[in-house]
Amino acid sequence: MSESSPPGFLTAGEVSRWTILAARVKANKNLVVGGVLVLIFVFMAIFAPYLTRYDPNKRDFSARFAQPSMHHLMGTDHFGRDTFSRILFGTRISFEVGIVSVLIGMIIGVIIGAVAAYWGGFIDSLLMRMMDGLLAFPQLLLAIALVAFMTTNLGTVSIAIGVVFIPRFARVMRSAVLVEMKREYVEAAKAIGQSGFKILFRHIGPSTISPVVVLATLVFAFAVLTEAGLSFLGLGLPPPNPSWGRMLDEARHYLSASGWTSFFPGVAISLAVLGFNLLGDGFRDFLDPKMSGAVDMGKRESLGD
């Protein structure tokens, strides 16, 4: 399969796949910065108990509103609780809610989008109008409305946020499937007698992974932000859960006593959201050109990437 190549070009045999991959990752700043940020938070979430000696919920009234110091890296709050520990454990909450809500939105949304695209016609119109109905609400407002009518725990908060995402995943999946359905390999699969489900799953599915992954990452950022917002409003997980949003809500009543208590949770939220946003943007750029077949042997006319 090797042929003589224009000078300066490396054929697939000369350089390993992984080297090329690594180079592409490095070139994508969004991916790198976002990835590092996200990894840091993942690390914090997993190893929280080992990174601090304080119990995040332990009150110590002798050390209220402490400034950041060697004892308390980020100071303490109005109950004397160590802020750094609370931030660490708060990472877990953000991730838990984030993962569950994104999964809910993704699984349901992807199914709806695929069904709408594959069966088309009336089902498509019906499902998409329902999705539009959901999209008619500003996102945070919908989450608030849903949570308002339910008791608040990890499950309900995640569901409330997850529902907000369903139409977005549905739309993305639907477009991706529609594009693929026009390709001949779908007809070929039908000609063999393959069932609709299997076609969706095996043939079309893999081509839809990229846009869904990009959306999932971006949506995760939004989930973290929304969870913080809900907690801030008092609609998130109940105390004493150290949700970052709740920490901010509690801290703002004591602004004159300590500005630090309001500072760190906000930084945490911002960095986490920023990290996922960058990661999502990075994925989008990274996955896109690859799909047009950079290593495609057939399209010999196209020079370079």
Place this chain on the structure above:
Amino acid sequence: MEPLLRVDHLKKYFPLARGPLTAKHGQVHAVDDVSFTINPGETLGLVGESGCGKTTVGRCLLRLIEPTAGQIRFEGTEIAGLSRMAMKGLRRNMQIIFQDPFGSLPPRMRLRTILTEPQEVHGVGSPPERMEAAMAMLQKVGLSSEHMHRYPHEFSGGQRQRIAIARALMLHPKLVIADEPVSALDVSIRAQILNLMVRLQAEMGLSYLFISHDLSLVKYMSDRIGVMYLGRIVELAGREELYRRPLHPYTEALLSAILEPKIQPKRKGLYLGGEVPSPIAPPSGCHFHPRCPCRAPDCEEIRPELRDAGGGHWVACHPR
């Protein structure tokens, strides 16, 4: 001998609706009453310009597109009304090769899955047996079986078409519809693929419906040839017969467009003016009459049916 495939009065009209609240209606008469047969082991070529409906005919035979009307009988069994389950069983006998080697293979599936899938769908053999069959077929089409783990995009166009052929043959069909199988390939590769198809036909006892706009390719591959114009077959004859004695003016025009390296001019050139009319509002009577140099008054009113001109030669043209 009972024909393998028998098509009677096949029609496919596509509605032109643009939405529930439009005034404009109309239909694209893609296939407008087409009839032909294919015998076991033979190749029927279907030739015509783009838009004449030949591709639609191919799709209708496999019910990838549902016919509007007409009968399609495969080995005596009527296809058009079959349920999905029954149709699935029949699919083992009829397969298709598409024009685009890049689009007809699933981009994210490895070769081994692509080739074992047909048998898997129909529950043929055990997984190891399927793999063996796939490897054997891959070699049959001229590719090494060590490529099994690769993805389609790692192959060239010609190789991909071989893979597509292999896939189509995994179930040992009796009839293979080849829809412009080499039109998207480099000219130098075409001969290879066509010869492969001929060889496989002999080895596996296949029948082909060879669809193409290229008359020289059709001549090379086919035993009999049907010429289509605007959704209708205007002439149907054996290969040699069609070339020696074209009866329909359209066929004559097509033939004279082929440049042949011959010294003495074999036939008078017949050059057509105008363009192919739109299949939405085809001309009345004989579709070809506006461009026909031998037009008679009847031609505008009455649609000519395929009539027997002797020796298996059929033509849809009023006697001149």
Place this chain on the structure above:
Amino acid sequence: MLRYITQRTLHLIAVLFFMSIIVFSLIKLIPGDPVGYILGEQATAEQRAMLRTQLGLDRPLITQYLEWAGKAITGDFGNSLLYNKPVMDSIKERLGPTILLAFASLLISVTLGIFAGTLAAANRGTWGDVGVLLFSLLGVSIPGFWLGIMLILLFALKLPIFPSIGYESMFTNFLECMRHLTLPAITLGAASTGSIARFTRSEMIEQLSRDYITTAWAKGLSRPAVIFRHALRNSLVTVVTLVGLILGTLLSGQVIVEQVFAWPGLGQLIIAAVFGRDYSLVQAIVLLTAVIFIALNLLVDISYSFLDPQIRLGKKG
């Protein structure tokens, strides 16, 4: 064009329908008996029965929906349990401050955003450009409530320039009103400014590469003239799209900003209603907001198609 309008209208009706079903169903989410939940333990049987009838819970589901929807269209959402007056009245009281804040934020984000985006586009690759991009990325990531708190910390507590909370009507004291309005409006507008800046920047970059700009240079026009008069004018068509972009952010963000700054708008009202278990009020606000959202989006679509001659004149064929 007529076909387009008809299509859009049908679409609109479908969306409104499904949206209203969602709002209506919200109350069904309450675990257990909604009446008991609302009234609490101490309620007598009489009170429960009365509320049940009032909420129409003793009738079949479809009837409930139709009644609710019918009343909603006329603006009758029943009485607010919390405030003991018609829901619509509570809402009307809060409209003024809400609109004021929304409008101010819109103004800030649009003007600042367009300005920043234009400058960034005109000075591509410089630190200013990078700065603007960074700023917009931060704007999307930084939570509004945190920004608000930080602003209060800095500009109300440390440097007592602005009041930290509260509201003053502009008809009673305009200056005070502006003082109270500043921090909330900046907070609410921050995220949107970033999005607008980014969008304007890419639009401007695209415009600046067009031929007619090169012609303007060749004519010898000064730099500001070229940028602001020519390119900007064409980019302004997309202002409409911009507004559409940030609508959702503004409407959602308002709830949070009003909490931070104790701004007496609908956002604060809905939170009070949620905690007060005043579900009719919650539903009414959610419905209203959604309707406004849909309406504004529709306006954006229509004016967009109006401005885009291809759609207005109907595509050929």
